[in-house]
Amino acid sequence: MNARSAKQAMMEQLLAEGVRYVFGNPGTTEQPFIDLLQDYPQIEFILALQESVAVGMADAYARVTGRPAFVELHAAPGLGNAMGLLYNVWKGGTPLVVYAGQQDSRALLQEPLLAGDLVGLARPFTKWAVEVTHGADVPFALRRAFKVAMDPPRGPVFVSIPMDVLDQPAPGPVIPAGRTLARVGPDPDAVAQAAALLAGAQAPAIVCGDGVAVAGAQAEVARLAELAGAPIFTAVASEVVVDTRHPLFLGAFPVASIPRLREALAHVDVLLVVGAAVFTQLIPEPEPLVPESVRLIHVHLNPWELGKNYRTDVAVLADPKRALAELAAALERTQTPAQRAAAEARATAVAERRRQARAALARELERVRDQAPIAPLRLMQAIAEHLPSGACVYDESVTASEALARCLSVSEPGSYLRARGGGLGLGMPGTVGLKLARPDRPVVGVVADGAAMYTIQALWTAAHHKVPVTWVICNNRSYRILKLNMLQYLGEAAAGRRFVAMDLTEPDLDFARIAASFGVQGERVEHPDQLAPALRRAFAAGVPALVDVVIDGTVP
Template sequence: MKVGNALFKLMSELGIRQVFGNPGTTELSFLKHMPKDFNYYLALHDGISVGMAEGYYFATRKPQIVNLHSSPGLTNAMGFIYEALISRIPLIVLVGQQYLYRLIDEPVLYGDFIKISQGVVKSAYEIRSEKDAIKTFIRAYKESITPPYGPVLISLPQDIPDMEVSEGEKVDIPKYFVSGTCDTSAIEFVLDKVKSASSIAIVAGYEVSIFSAHEELVRLAEKLNAPIYTEPYLSIFPIDSSNILFKGPLSRYKASDVVKELEKYDLVLVIGGWLNYVVFPDVDIRLNIVEVTSDFKEASKRKWDTIVCNPKDFLIKLYNMLYKGLNKNIIKRENRDLELQGDFITEVFKEMKGYLDKYTIFAEIPTYRDTLIKIIELKPSSLYITRSGLLGWALSALVGYSINGAKVLAIIGDGSFNYTPQALWSAVKYSTRLKVIVINNEGYASLSRHGVEADWLFPSTSPWKVALAYGFEAKESRDIKNDLKWLFEDDKRKLLEIRLARH
């Protein structure tokens, strides 16, 4: 059996039957072995293929395969691979390498992919013989799905896929279980803290969604009568936003804002999230905190008490240990509409709200993110946001997510749209059902708050015209009520641009 055939067979047995990429000469020797029951999802930019794979992972919760074109493809895609690292998304990144016996000559397209990718992947390997191919792939797969999840790179020389792998070199897929159950002594430690605290808050992070711990989170919060905040740099929405315990997202701008909000509580439980991941770490966060995460790298960085285990297991065990009748806080439902009246974008989101019941949202609107969360009724895992701050991610990930058949909506800024408009081509090619709203404030409004005035902060473009060229129905809004009705009235792929007057 050829190595290429063996790798695809291995992928199939692992439940992976799709590849995302933008092919070149160094990949064809691998791709020609792809079985007919596999799907190759083409993107018109290497980075977009990674973003699509990330979106598809969120839709299926299975690790995905990306196939990149040697040095140019890898370097084109590094921002998106970095997003996978920061957002803890399991990917296997196969990069086509030059011929094995010519690597010493460093020909065109050659690169030291292990060195190039350093800092944006969990690990990187180069296959140096046909005997190592399957073992390397299995190792990469295991690493990608061991917490903290992340991308693992494999450099695949283009002559390897056509080499024969003998029967003796075949490797059966080993069973691989990662549990991370919580030690009883750790639960008892937290229980003592809970009993001695007069007020408790919970900060919920992305792992609540990754481990499907939404119900367990709410059940514990209700037992404690504790308010729930989302982590500062929210990437996956963890709960039902209509829950009376939900207090909103913590500030992602300043650590001092986080401290100001949480210092009124005796104890803060951080469940599967990053509390200090903010734009301006202006102060140390010195509070009584217990952080629970499966991410040992995150946990090892923190000065506060940390427990490394599966957050879902922690929530179940702590709840079971709590005595009946524990009641720590009095939660008051806030009238969020009072602080949001009179703003045009607020009115747009309110008008949009009634259409979004069945939609999953990918948002890339830094200026309006918090307003969106306050107005739109969100369910667990119904909102995804870039964790690294990468522009262009939402549109790419949206397309990948939609390939699985879901109804999806991107709400993005004009700056974000102009990074990856080519993703619209893939959306049309693969008959996805998606909608796009571009909020065009004619530039980078999120930067204007910092007191810098310069024309290069305000590039003016017309995304709806670009969308037409890629086969979307698209228009610029003139009547927001009727235009939103037009956008959502059917399953056609449509883009609506909402242009804001620049102040």
């Protein structure tokens, strides 16, 4: 009997890890793997026309399922094509196992086409990168890769396998990777110190990041906020960290704007940051952002983030769910009757602040209702109003994202994803990956026009695999985010200056026609009264569909 080959062991290891999909773009050095897929119908290859599309689909799929997704890339050029979105995955902490085929190991010294230092290329943006040199090690390497991807902090790993190694024997056992149980409890002294600070606070605030979503700590955040009388904010959060209908939820903390952030912190005396960095900036300043008057409590499962950039009064290394539960219990024991009454009064004031913000939103919507080009807020209100029941949303609307957040209510984990990492291009493929992870739910991607063009090939993948998603393109005909950043950079010197290479015009991008060329139903909307009918048609289509909405792109 012939010994099992490494490529067969590879397939068996993927099955042992529960892999349902391979997201990839095939190439010559992966031929042993690609050919064998037909013998394993339990695994479906989701074909991307460009490697970034494969990474973007896998990112969303892994984030929603909570399991590593498997990506196949083609040698050095394919890995290079994927690096932009692999950076986003690494920055966001998504568990991926990325495989690329290396040239025949017996001929690497000849420097053949497509060969290169794949491990060196992948290492900066992965948790672990390795090249397997013996067939018997293939299942072992994959097993470790799946484990490392899930170990906290989660992230992508990379495995390079020369094509000749896949044809070598691999007689060893195939067993699933072990999982590290990471419900690490907080230090009791840290909990007591944090509870004392919150109990004595006059103006506390809680800022949450994606670590809350990963830990499933949404209920614990709400409970602690209620006890402390503290508003809940998000900090570059790209998932559901709290029910956005909660009376203490006030939206995003203004971490993207240093002046607004400084203003917000001026009204806080105790700041609790959970599962987020303090604070990630696009254009940082050397001066500290957190003033000396603010007492900072930071809860994170990654010790690297604790005290990394700012003085921290209480650094809590723990799983956010356990830390918040224990902190709430300690706060309840610690609070005096007077402190409890003060917290209740603060909660009432926060709820009133939220009510006023909702009233202001209604007035603003009425003001822009008939504006043309369509106001971003008007578009987002229409999307929120006409979303199918139970719909999941992928958001890469960039400068329109704040408007979407104001209009959209989300409560269920996995029902809302936002592109993260900083680079553009996750939205188009991420919408497809989200649908593959939630096939029972309608899925809508809201994507900015500039971001969409980074991975527009995702349209073909959805059509080819018959993945019924809807994209809504926010078409302001520009890189508006760059214009805003330029205005921030220039300040008063911006007067009289023009924006260089930031307009997507002459010719305009017609996404409805682009969609049709990829086999996707497309429709263009230019006036507000066209919005509702077009959205209803797309949401009810039952096939991949796109609505190209021309929106206002002016800057202040």
